[in-house]
């Protein structure tokens with residue numbers, strides 16, 4: 001029997017409004033009656049202190065033609081609101097994405113819109129002279145800077161950022177991750193083992209971005225990189241061609257969703273940055289352990 005959406009009959013519609021039957025002495029059986037009710041999802045009981053987790057805007061999307069098309073549309077929309085890429089000076093290539101920014105981005109954006117991480121990075125960039133000053137900062141100082149942003153587990157995230165930056169510095173004698181682009185898979189993995197503060201969802205984001213960069217910006221054939229993403233077939237190839245053309249002037253996968261807003265406001269016009277729109281279409285990583 002097909003009923004309209006969200007509408008169901010309770011009781012036995014055949015019986016209509018029959019008088020109560022003897023079996024109704026059992027209190028758990030309702031009188032047979034025909035009644036239209038609106039069905040609602042069964043509510044699960046939650047402890048009052050535990051907020052209901054909102055849907056993750058970065059949840060993985062299967063690489064289907066529909067998802068490629070929707071992602072391309074979203075990519076065009078967010079790029080239209082981004083400040084134009086700087087013009088190349090004296091033929092010098094534009095700077096690549098700073099992968100430490102990508103680490104900060106995903107630590108603060110995990111589970112929420114990219115705009116919050118954009119605002120967090122803006123405040124960190126304005127609040128500290130450079131990465132070295134940021135490196136020796138206590139987590140609670142960073143938390144103070146971001147306290148009004150509705151980011152869950154904020155202190156834990158600040159602590160994870162602080163520990164990650166400290167371990168990267170100790171390993172590399174500097175706070176940068178650009179060397180990962182030239183490192184083979186094995187070298188990347190041994191680095192991630194030496195820097196255990198980088199949480200698994202952050203490592204997954206970084207390796208996905210490196211793979212995406214190869215697909216979007218490489219001059220060489222991208223078949224293998226596309227295979228690693230599971231992006232195969234005409235719809236995938238069309239998406240790659242269009243994304244390459246759109247992102248070429250930026251020479252990187254932008255992490256912002258538009259201009260910074262005045263008054264420390266968060267730019268929420270688009271849920272996801274270009275980098276995260278593309279990363280969503282990559283295979284999902286293991287979920288992070290809840291901290």
Ligand SMILES: [Zn+2]
Pocket residue numbers: 105109114255272273274275276277
């Ligand atoms: Zn993002």
